[in-house]
Amino acid sequence: MTPVPDTPAISVAGLTRQYRRTGSPPKTALDGFDLTIPSGEVHGLLGPNGAGKTTLCKILSTVLTPTSGTAHVCGHDVMTETRAVRPLVGIVFGGERGLYPRLTARQNLSYWAALYKLPGKVAKRRVEELLERFGLTDKGSERVETYSRGMKQRVHLARGLVGDPKVVILDEPTTGMDPVAARDFRNLITELRGEGRTVLVTTHDMAEAEAICDRVTLIDSGRKLATEDPRTIGNWITEYERIEASGVDSRVIRALESLAGVVSVQCIRASEVDEQLSTVLIETDGTVGGANASKEVIRLLVDNDITAIRSAPPTLEEVYLHVIGGRGMGVR
Incomplete structure (x- = not known):
């Protein structure tokens, strides 16, 4: 499962995803989408609601299958090598979905560690490391339903790192964060880059994208409009x-x-x-x-x-x- 050197972390070609609807024409969420992200890059995906951002994230994490086209993560096909792809990817969706509110933060992370098949001692150490990293150690034994929205988002981020992924996909990760939490998030992105991880982040926050991303891709109606360094993308106009x-x-x-x-x-x-x-x-x-x-x-x-x-x-x-x-x- 170790990627071949110089293999892009994410490689997408001609990716199309349609949703079938009874009695109506299919809805096209991605339309011949192409994207290559080298290993170690922080890449922003910018577009309005319904542009196809979340659909792309779900395909890359093997939650959805494409209608046509190809997608590879660290050289592995998301369609034919799902078992190789899943340990490589950590995904965090915005909002409050994906956590078990009546479990504690520690129990939530332990559950995900079990899904990643981490050995008992390794899982326990990993969970405690993440609780400390995200400032949750003191609250780790309290039910998630008692947490503030910002604290829940920190548990989400910790959950995305349980499996020690090479590729981290963050879909609207700062939703509900206060300014201090958003600053801490930007620091986290810097740390992830320093650890050699590849980060794909979708966001509506342009200042955030300029601050943290090496490159950004503009997407609308499932199509790529431009990919560029956020500090020089003005040259495209x-x-x-x-x-x-x-x-x-x-x-x-x-x-x-x-x-x-x-x-x-x-x-x-x-x-x-x-x-x-x-x-x-x-x-x-x-x-x-x-x-x-x-x-x-x-x-x-x-x-x-x-x-x-x-x-x-x-x-x-x-x-x-x-x-x-x-x-x-x-x-x-």
Whole structure:
């Protein structure tokens, strides 16, 4: 069950999953989906509800079978080598499903250790290690039904690591977490990366994805739209740019707002030297009348002796809203 060196942790090709519905056309959750994640990477899967994220997670963990296409985990086929795949994968679904509320945290983890067929002493040691790692030792003998939502999510995360998996799949893991718990979660991801594990995380939190992911994939209606480093994915939007300029007065702001292709001009802070001057963020969108809007903005600024100018690439959230939100932006 040891993966071959250089074998991707996750490899998906042409993956399609349809749900049959009586009296209605089948619903396609994944539509020819392709994805390769190298070993040791933290990969984010971003998309709206119903995009196919959870379906992909379930297929990779052998809970669902695909309608067509292939999926491999550490070189093992999820369809024909399920017994080899399952020990390699730890999966955590968001929400409160998957725990036995009338059992204690220790009993829940011990149960999952038994399912992974861990020997008695190994299982006991593993359970205690995880309780300590997630700050649950003092509450480990209390029923899960008495836990707060954040504590239950910590038990979920611990459960996903019981089998010491090489691939950890986290489906909306920060649902219900308070800011402190979310910070601890980000620290956990850093630890998992340091341990050489591969992490696939689905999330709606763009700031979280930028902070923890090596790469992100945008998915919508079961199709992959783009895969890129979250810090450079703004380059995939070909006709959208942000320009930040300092020392801009109200007259220049009005002139900027009148330029074709300028989407918005936002005053983000006033000058500490002259309250009549501001630092502004200018958003441009496309080429109008053969002229590049960004170049026209820069020309106007320079003509007005404003030279404190810098490009401010789109954030991951802005890319998500433009691509998923269907504003018609071109994607390379």
